[in-house]
Amino acid sequence: MELAYIPSPSRGVLYLGPIPLRGYAFCIIIGVFVAVWLGNKRWIARGGRAGTVADIAVWAVPFGLVGGRLYHVITDYELYFSDGRDWVDAFKVWQGGLGIWGAIALGALGAWIGARRRGIAMPAYADAVAPGIAFAQAIGRWGNWFNQELYGRPTHVPWALHITSSAEGRVPGYYHPTFLYESLWCVGVGLLVIWADRRFRMGHGRAFALYVAAYCVGRGWIEYMRVDDAHHILGLRLNDWTALIVFLLAVAYIWVSAKKRPGREAEVEPGAGDGTAAADAGGAEGTESGGSGSATGAADEKAGDAGDRDTEDSDSGPRDEADVKDGAGSAKQG
Numbered sequence: 001m002e003l004a005y006i007p008s009p010s011r012g013v014l015y016l017g018p019i020p021l022r023g024y025a026f027c028i029i030i031g032v033f034v035a036v037w038l039g040n041k042r043w044i045a046r047g048g049r050a051g052t053v054a055d056i057a058v059w060a061v062p063f064g065l066v067g068g069r070l071y072h073v074i075t076d077y078e079l080y081f082s083d084g085r086d087w088v089d090a091f092k093v094w095q096g097g098l099g100i101w102g103a104i105a106l107g108a109l110g111a112w113i114g115a116r117r118r119g120i121a122m123p124a125y126a127d128a129v130a131p132g133i134a135f136a137q138a139i140g141r142w143g144n145w146f147n148q149e150l151y152g153r154p155t156h157v158p159w160a161l162h163i164t165s166s167a168e169g170r171v172p173g174y175y176h177p178t179f180l181y182e183s184l185w186c187v188g189v190g191l192l193v194i195w196a197d198r199r200f201r202m203g204h205g206r207a208f209a210l211y212v213a214a215y216c217v218g219r220g221w222i223e224y225m226r227v228d229d230a231h232h233i234l235g236l237r238l239n240d241w242t243a244l245i246v247f248l249l250a251v252a253y254i255w256v257s258a259k260k261r262p263g264r265e266a267e268v269e270p271g272a273g274d275g276t277a278a279a280d281a282g283g284a285e286g287t288e289s290g291g292s293g294s295a296t297g298a299a300d301e302k303a304g305d306a307g308d309r310d311t312e313d314s315d316s317g318p319r320d321e322a323d324v325k326d327g328a329g330s331a332k333q334g
Contacts, residue, residue, distance in 0.1 A: 004158040004159070005158070005159070005160045005161070005162045005174055006145075006159060006160065006161045006162065006177055006180070007162050008145070008148050008161065008162055008163055008164050008165070009023065009145070009146055009148075010164075012024060012146035012147050012148070020094075022094045022146070023142075023143060023145075023146030023147075024094055024095075024096055024143035024144075024146050024147055025094050025143075026143075027139055027140050027141075027142045027143035027146070028065075028098075028140050028143060030139050031135070031136030031137065031138075031139040031140040032057070032061055032136060034132060034135050034136055034139060035057075035129060035132035035133050035135065035136040036053055036054050036057050036132070037132070038129075038131060038132035038135065039053040039057075039128050039129035039132040040052075040053040040054065042127075042128040042129070042131070042132075043125070043128040043129075043268070043269075046124070046127075046128060046264075046265075046268045047267060047268050047269065047272055048120075048128070048268045048269040048272050049269055049272045052118060052120070052269060053125075053128065053129060055114065055118065056111055056114035056115055056118065056120075056125060057111075057114075058114065059110040059111060059113050059114035060107045060108075060110040060111035060114060061107070061110070062110065063106040063107050063109055063110025063111075063113075064103040064104070064106055064107025064110065065093065065098070065103070066106055067099075067102035067103050067104075067105050067106025067107060067109075068098035068099050068100065068102045068103030068106075068107075069090075069093055069097065069098060069099075069102070070099075070102050070106070071098075071099030071101050071102025071103070071105075072097040072098060072099040072102070073090045073097070074102075075099065075230075075231065075238060076097070076229075076230075079097075095147070096143065096144065096147040096149050098140075100137065100219075101239075101242050101246070104133075104212075108122075108126070111125060111126070111129075118269070119269075119270050120268065120269055120270075121265065121268070122205075123203075123204045123205030123208070123265075124203070124204075124205075124265050124268040125268075126205050126207075126208035127197070127202065127203060127204075127205060127206070127207035127208050128268075129208075130193050130207050130208040130210070130211040131190040131191075131193045131194050131197075131207075131211070132190070133211065134186045134187070134189040134190035134193065134211055134215065135186065135187065135190045137182075137183075137186040137215075138182075138183045138184070138186035138187045138190070139183075141179045141180075141182050141183040141186070142179065142183060144179040145161075145177075145179050145180075148163055148164070148165045148170065149228070150178060150179055150226060150228060151163060151175040151176065151177060151178055151179065151226070151227070151228075152175050152176030152177070152178040152181075152222075152225035152226055152227060153175065153176055153225055153227055154173055154174060154175055154176075155174060155175060155176050156174060157176075159177060159180070160174035160175060160176065160177070161174065161175050161176070161177035161179075161180070162174055163175055175227070176225055178222050178225050178226050181218075181222050181225075182218065182219070182222050185215075185218035185219075185222065186215065186218075188214075188218075189211055189214040189215050189218065190211075192210070192214055193207055193210055193211045193214070196210055201263065201264045202264065203261075203263060203264030203265050204257050204261045204264075204265065205253065205257060206253075206254050206257050206258065209250040209251075209253045209254045209257070210250070210254065212246060212247075212250040213247050213250035213251050213254070216243040216244070216246050216247035216250065217243075217247065219239065219243045220240055220243045220244065220247075223237055223239045223240050223243065224237070224240065
């Protein structure tokens with residue numbers, strides 16, 4: 001008898017009347033909200049406008065969902081197109097099956113379209129949303145717990161996952177909770193990116209590349225523990241090869257980008273600071289106008305004083321001359 005273990009939910013869906021509420025879908029939705037919320041805060045801190053991240057996410061999220069599903073269906077096509085399978089199940093996203101590699105790839109394409117429509121450089125946007133994506137993955141992995149899927153090898157550790165379902169070839173028992181391992185790893189990746197971004201002021205897509213590289217490291221060893229069916233190449237699961245290749249590409253990008261474009265972008269969103277700049281310019285103009293007005297007033301005052309002195313001098317001049325003549329006449333008479 002096991003003293004401690006992680007129980008599986010008795011079911012992954014609740015019904016609100018005829019409406020199904022699926023735990024897997026809830027985890028995905030909550031993850032998206034967290035990613036947009038944190039991305040928006042980071043975007044504003046970098047000098048962007050509030051709401052821009054959400055506007056671009058309207059493009060990125062649907063593309064990401066389609067890409068994640070496509071990757072899963074293509075790499076596990078036998079689940080949908082082999083004998084005895086119903087190809088319609090390929091469209092049932094709520095039953096699980098989203099490949100992160102496809103989600104990031106097509107999600108980036110959607111984000112690029114949205115960013116291009118706003119005149120925003122894609123690397124700056126990617127840096128802002130990188131930690132949020134990691135946290136979204138951490139939350140989304142709990143959807144696998146609701147569906148009792150993607151667990152690891154049998155184990156008797158105190159934190160073992162108790163699988164109770166026998167559907168889809170599952171064997172009830174106690175297994176490594178790889179969904180939990182990956183969830184915790186993603187939290188660590190998100191915190192790492194936030195720290196590194198603050199410490200080194202990463203820009204031009206390097207914070208996003210760090211997220212990708214760090215995630216691939218964890219995905220490599222977690223993938224090695226999983227026991228679900230997967231295609232193998234030279235003894236390694238397909239996702240292990242994908243993680244290795246993507247890791248190398250991300251590291252290469254960080255190195256090349258740091259050489260060619262060190263530092264961080266001075267501006268992430270064109271015109272985002274126009275209002276403040278205009279206010280500052282208006283204040284400066286008002287100050288300059290007030291200053292010039294004071295200077296003009298002072299000049300007029302000085303001119304007035306000088307005019308008064310000239311008048312006094314011109315008035316006193318004749319009187320002095322008359323006095324001299326009168327003095328001279330008196331001297332003759334005397």
